[in-house]
Amino acid sequence: SDALDAVRIREDFPILEREINGNQLVYLDNAATTQTPEQVVDAICDYYRNYNANVHRGIHQLSQEASIAYEEAHDKVAEFIGASGGREEMVFTKNTTEGENLVAYAWGLEELGPGDEIVLTEMEHHASLVTWQQLGKKTGADVKYIPVDEQGYLDMDAAREMITDDTKMVSVVHVSNTLGTTNPVRELADIAHDHDSYIFVDGAQAVPNRPVDVEKIDADFYAFSGHKMAGPTGIGGLYGKKHILEEMDPYLYGGDMIRKVTYEDATWEDLPWKFEAGTPNIAQGVALAAAVDYLEDIGMENVQRHEEQLAEYAYDRLTEEDDVEIYGPPGDDRGGLVSFNVESVHAHDLSSIVNDHAVAIRAGDHCTQPLHDKLGVPASARASFYIYNTRKEVDKLVEAVDAARQLFAQ
Numbered sequence: 277s278d279a280l281d282a283v284r285i286r287e288d289f290p291i292l293e294r295e296i297n298g299n300q301l302v303y304l305d306n307a308a309t310t311q312t313p314e315q316v317v318d319a320i321c322d323y324y325r326n327y328n329a330n331v332h333r334g335i336h337q338l339s340q341e342a343s344i345a346y347e348e349a350h351d352k353v354a355e356f357i358g359a360s361g362g363r364e365e366m367v368f369t370k371n372t373t374e375g376e377n378l379v380a381y382a383w384g385l386e387e388l389g390p391g392d393e394i395v396l397t398e399m400e401h402h403a404s405l406v407t408w409q410q411l412g413k414k415t416g417a418d419v420k421y422i423p424v425d426e427q428g429y430l431d432m433d434a435a436r437e438m439i440t441d442d443t444k445m446v447s448v449v450h451v452s453n454t455l456g457t458t459n460p461v462r463e464l465a466d467i468a469h470d471h472d473s474y475i476f477v478d479g480a481q482a483v484p485n486r487p488v489d490v491e492k493i494d495a496d497f498y499a500f501s502g503h504k505m506a507g508p509t510g511i512g513g514l515y516g517k518k519h520i521l522e523e524m525d526p527y528l529y530g531g532d533m534i535r536k537v538t539y540e541d542a543t544w545e546d547l548p549w550k551f552e553a554g555t556p557n558i559a560q561g562v563a564l565a566a567a568v569d570y571l572e573d574i575g576m577e578n579v580q581r582h583e584e585q586l587a588e589y590a591y592d593r594l595t596e597e598d599d600v601e602i603y604g605p606p607g608d609d610r611g612g613l614v615s616f617n618v619e620s621v622h623a624h625d626l627s628s629i630v631n632d633h634a635v636a637i638r639a640g641d642h643c644t645q646p647l648h649d650k651l652g653v654p655a656s657a658r659a660s661f662y663i664y665n666t667r668k669e670v671d672k673l674v675e676a677v678d679a680a681r682q683l684f685a686q
């Protein structure tokens with residue numbers, strides 16, 4: 277695309293040269309996890325080879341180096357998403373799921389009770405939906421779902437009605453991993469704040485794929501995963517407004533998160549360490565900072581434009597046939613993914629046959645089972661794009677889908 281040079285970028289991802297069933301891999305499952313550039317792999321190896329040590333400022337040189345690298349990674353990631361409080365507003369987690377659970381347990385369990393409301397949307401990923409649904413059961417708080425319309429957009433009139441003075445938490449996905457819908461998160465934050473509710477934004481499909489500024493969104497919490505943004509697995513970020521994180525007690529106890537411990541009680545470390553108990557994923561944290569460097573070098577506006585152009589192209593090509601149903605907004609108003617079904621071909625069969633053609637897509641419910649129930653389909657196939665994908669690869673997808681169609685049409 278004119279946004280970035282995917283062919284040059286591919287040189288940083290040797291894995292994309294792999295052959296599958298005699299054909300070159302076409303990797304289109306980026307919403308599940310992205311591939312990892314050499315620069316990020318090098319950062320992990322560099323840590324283990326040259327300054328592997330436990331963090332939090334041991335006296336010796338290696339620990340100093342590891343501590344500084346790990347701490348500064350927090351600052352870099354915070355800056356990447358516009359958190360002006362730096363590391364104090366950036367808790368490193370395992371993934372988005374842990375971020376949701378951290379807030380549900382460290383804040384929700386303490387603050388919510390009968391009569392309180394948690395407002396979600398019908399398109400939430402299970403990381404948000406199940407977490408807050410179960411928290412409602414534990415605390416007696418009611419859980420409500422903002423409806424999604426035929427085109428995959430949130431019903432904002434319903435949102436304005438459903439968020440009330442009893443609402444204490446609104447948890448909403450920024451970009452849907454099934455529909456590709458971009459939700460009006462700033463508007464939802466304003467509505468939540470008008471009712472003195474917090475808002476938690478699930479940014480797993482946004483931070484990797486577009487510029488994100490948590491302060492412009494005015495999110496109280498914002499979670500994302502490293503493995504979806506060219507980083508390693510086992511690392512993610514939970515942004516929280518400093519004054520909120522300061523008021524919250526931790527929910528995981530142990531080393532590194534304490535300041536003073538006696539047999540009677542304990543006091544807590546400063547932010548963000550209060551929420552990072554035990555030895556963290558140090559190499560992954562340092563590598564996440566390397567992934568941020570890698571993406572910033574490309575430019576997040578360019579990443580977004582490239583992905584959205586590919587998604588629109590895939591939308592247009594797939595709908596050349598009238599037996600394809602695509603879920604979510606029109607091709608020119610969606611994030612970098614397309615979930616679809618081909619009549620008479622079950623999504624699992626489709627993904628298995630396109631795999632025979634070395635095309636990697638996902639089939640299933642994409643951890644949004646209630647949404648699939650609402651769509652009236654047991655599963656969907658999903659192609660999702662990233663910085664190294666090309667229009668030629670979309671053509672390969674379409675050819676493979678057609679092969680599946682031929683096979684089942686007989």
Ligand SMILES: Cc1ncc(COP(=O)(O)O)c(CN[C@@H]2CONC2=O)c1O
Binds near residue numbers: 372449481
């Ligand atoms: C919108 C959204 N929220 C939360 C998560 C959970 O992320 P972690 O697994 O890193 O905690 C995902 C992962 N996406 C899923 C994972 O595989 N396919 C998907 O679409 C997601 O897409």
